[in-house]
Amino acid sequence: MYCFSVFARALEPTSVTLLHGSNRANRILGANWSRITLTDSGDASAESIAFGVELPAGGSADVFGLQVEPQAGASAYKATTTGGVYENARFRDDVLSITTTGVNCHSATVNIIHANHL
Secondary structure, eight states: EEEEEEEEEOOEEEEEEEEEEETEEEEEEEESEEEEEEEEEOHHHHSSSEEEEETTOOOOOOOEEEESSSSSSOOOOOEEEEESSSTTTEEEESSOOOEEEETEEEEEEEEEETTTTO
């Protein structure tokens, strides 16, 4: 059992889809920050696990605080400044760029850095 949560908002009412493997959950975002969640058991025989946030074509949203926890509900947000589970590891960039490579095919690169001096 996993709970995927994210804080999000959109200037215009926007539909957003949370993903856990092939499972999907649609949510509506408004102008105020709200925490949206997807709880799902997933596939116990899978070799990997994937989570995601999907917006409609041309959609825009602000997101932060993505968390995945091995439990049925989201716990309090755990802000990190110097790394969470992996001490001294953090996102290198404050921006997530999505590239469309084809119909229904997109990619994003997340850079994680580790430094002993953080």
